[in-house]
Amino acid sequence: MRTIPSSELIVNDDGSVFHLHMKPGELADTVILVGDPDRSSMIASYFDRIESSSANREFRCHTGTLNNVRLTVVSTGIGCDNIDIVMNELDALANVDFATRTVKPQPERKSLRIVRLGTSGAVQPDIRLGDLVMSAVSGGIDGLLNFYSGSDAVCDRRIEEAFVQQTRWDERLARPYFVPNDPELVALFSDAAIPGLTLSAPGFYAPQGRVVRLPLAHPDYLEQIERFEFEGLRVSNFEMESSAIAGLSALMGHRALTVCTIIAQRVAGDSQPDYAPFVRRMVETALMKLTQHA
DSSP: OOOOOTTTSOBOTTSOBTTTOOOGGGOOSEEEEESOHHHHHHHHTTOSEEEEEEEETTEEEEEEEETTEEEEEEEOOSSHHHHHHHHHHHHHHHHEETTTTEEOOGGGOOOOEEEEEEEEEEOSTTOOTTOEEEEEEEEEOSOGGGGSTTGGGTSOHHHHHHHHHHTTOOTTSOOOEEEEOOHHHHHHTTTTSEEEEEEEOSOSSGGGTOOSSSOOSSTTHHHHHHHOEETTEEEEEEESSHHHHHHHHHHHTOEEEEEEEEEEETTTTEEOSOOHHHHHHHHHHHHHHHHHOO
């Protein structure tokens, strides 16, 4: 049995994991991920009781109960690189014995239920500002999952090949990957959110087809994304985290879904910067579903 070196999994002097500053007993089996630290605290304000809280950099974590269901909410900051940190540390909290630095035997391992609640930009004309979109499939152009072994078992290579061909994907960019999200969580949110293919980008501006001063290397990039279709599946929205959550969850044996509220309509060129009411409605919908169907 492999002993994980201290340089591979760093544990703080108080027994908490390096970035999240959480201890193993402080993690619930249902985890809500958000980008904004303030949103983590906002969600925790709905809890009937808060057991523990921690904060370090952009990672703000709260564990408590709502309707007798134990929940953890974690802010991740922005981007798949941060998701790599959060997912590995959540999995370690659930499935590594910190005392022996060994992976727990199979009967003791946990499968977490992970739901990201985020904001996003729609790339289809019929998706409106304020709509909720859930990622039936998460696509990544960030490259993260390609660093991990076993991706063939969790990725749909048919979608990947179709996407590369239809968009005339530049080989200098990271190879895209596509991961189906957990079907039970998709079914749970089926009456509240539009199913789609969420594309996670490694940046907010050019990687999502935005132009401020610098021109795009591929001027028709956004149009190619909008036109992509595979067996009735189309790219519904752009964001920056879903692919890493879906991919790492599938590799680690967790169940994941991303639900986003739309705050930008890329086709219409419209946005809603005062999106707090949209986010609150999404949060309340998710909390109801996660605590009534646990």
